[in-house]
Amino acid sequence: MPRLAEPTAVQPVESAMVPRLFRLVDRRQDTADTFTIMLEPNDGVPLAFIPGQFTMLSAFGVGEVPISVSGDAHVAGPLQHTVRDVGAVTHALARTPVGDVMGVRGPYGTGWDVADGQGRDVVFVGGGIGLAPLRPAVLEVLAHREDFGRVVLMYGARSPEELLFVDELKQWEDQGIEVLVTVDYGRESWQGRVGLVTKLIPRAGFDPMSTLALICGPEVMMRHTALALVGRGVRSSRIRVSLERNMRCGVGLCGHCQYRELFVCVDGPVLPYAQVTGLLGLREV
Amino acid sequence: MRTIEQYLPDHPFFEGLDAPTLALVAGCATNISLAAGEYLCHEGDAADQFFVVRRGRVAIEVHGPAAGTLVLDTADEGDVVGWSWLVPPYVSTFDARAAEATGVVAFDGACLRGKCDTDSHLGYELMKRVTQVMNGRLVAAQMRLLDLYGGPGATDASPR
């Protein structure tokens, strides 16, 4: 009778696919469908990240989703994510009560590398929820404001009700950032700008010859924004975009996030525009 | 503050116009100040004027019974407002309201239109510039139709 061999050793899998447990200690509703969660690790070991990275957040029994970290990378405190409720997992995260435990894996991916902008002007362009992954980079610049030249934040959202971090935007202005906000449409009570975020580029106060530009938002918006920046003279090697693709592992093993030869979870999500210009122009890559 | 003759040559919309044409155009222009809430034009008015914003902000609006007032676009310093003066039936499409204390250069579009009919060189130069403004607005409007920030699925990577 054939007998299968005994296993060599019974050992737990030290696997990058097993989440750490974090407790939801606070949450804040930002807009109708977007919320911010603050997490503390059960084992007490803080999750150190660099601006631009993401984690895989796990809703118990539902699934996992990649979400950019939206908190301050250099201040001790809870791990912060800003999440939009758009599917099964994010909906479960939205409904998680304070005090409950969720899973976190990471941090993963490449960062904005804000230090590259030292001695230069820095331009942030955020579209919609894209402002959230940029926030840690903005905070990093503000923490060393004197190391950078002019700093401009251009932020576009659908409507005034969907603007994120509205109170912080004012603080950032006070701390030395030119903040230009625009919406796709507004009510009469809206005193601010209406129009595309790219419209803000020709007139914003920065020197294109010496600028680091960081863009985050829907891919169509990032493409057009990058083109407008290049049109104004910013070097495409100093423009960075943050890409998104379907992710199941976050560590380059599942293969889902491939963008031709790039793994968005390992080679990205932040990538130099110069490296992906051609790929951005292709359909269904 | 500079006179209109001093202001126009530096403005991108008028760049490249020769001196006589600039003088002609400046001759059809006046400075106007508006308080917040004052209207430059209303939907349906004869579109006899177009404007260049010197300071402040102009909100382009439309209103409806249930929608209330919706701001579709804003024009800031340097922007050109209005091209219906060149497009039949020469009637304003939207309301244009000063969103704050605003100063504009107002151009006598009806007068300029008459001059374009007889001076095709002038007509061509102005048409070139107006089509660029229209193009920018059209592209921006088409992009906003995509509603890139709205709709489902901004961040969730798991299948439904």
Add this chain to the structure above:
Amino acid sequence: MLMDNEVRMDDIQGMVLLVPGLQSLIDLLRERGWAVIGPTVRDGAVVHAEIESVDQLPRGVGDLQDAGSYRLRERDDEALFAFAAGPQAWKSLLFPSRELLWSGRRVGAEKEVTPAVVDAKRLALFGVRSCDLHALAIHDRVLAKREVTDTAYVARREATFIVALTCSDPAGTCFCVSMGTGPVPDEGFDLALTELLDQDGHRFLVVPGSDRGQEVLDELKSRAGDGGVMPAGEQDHLAAEEVGAAAAQHMGRSLDTNGLRDLLYAHPEHPQWADVASRCLACTNCTLVCPTCFCTSVDVVSDLTGSATERWRVWDSCFTTDFSYLHGGSVRDSVQSRYRQWATHKLASWVDQFGTSGCVGCGRCITWCPAAIDLTAEVAAIRSGKE
């Protein structure tokens, strides 16, 4: 590969095993605690199964393979390995189609997460072809040699003993010569066999490829009294070389790999993609049988109360619609874009990602495609019909 004590084949004398000696080898491996997995015939195909006896090997069985076609045939000899690649790659043993990652329990607001335990069975893979050896090396690069590794794969790989085999009868869809991956195994094995069936009898030349393999051979030598084990002579080595050389002359297909990466990168809109898309069913067979495909997904399995949950890693395929799901739709919605993704990844992007082609020329994707799509023909069409 994970074993770092490679031995060059032509430095070693090796041994010759008669069929009873081959049985001794199987017995010895089993005595040392390895389950021997070898080719067997089941349901009209050659598939892997645990074997105890040489009688379970496909004696006198050959195969006929073509695009979308696989048949076994009766040979007029008693060869035990005279067929080419079967539908299974070895990946289902080392990289299973379903693997538990962790299980969790909810206790009120608290959660418990228990990582899965890997049962790394000691397996001796018996009769691994050169193409599949290269596929294992490719999986090592993908799963075991990057910053984050598949720890379960690593554990299983370390518990694996490999007996490679030189192909004597390549099939109609084989093209390992084009890919530089065969037909003679060059490295990455513990022992390598060549089946010799000529006027000098039915025998197997066996050479070691590692210290472990050498140990087994030494032990076999010490049992030479059974009469099935004897030293190899020069004529046995020559005969084995001829088997390999003849096999290399009988490839069923060929693929020109010159500048292939640049070619595919340069032609994302080539009309051939639309042409193949009109035939491709997106059935995912090719990715299932391919020995280097590694894409996976994670299934969440919970009980009805939601208080117990498991995360399973499962094989996935870039040919499915939801593989690239994002923002309410799929990035690669059309079959055309999915076929292009698979072919471009396998033959081009893989080079940038892992330093080699992802294709080992085993021909399985051609044989097992229900629409009889031939990857080598598609590439040739793109090459010749340049825009």
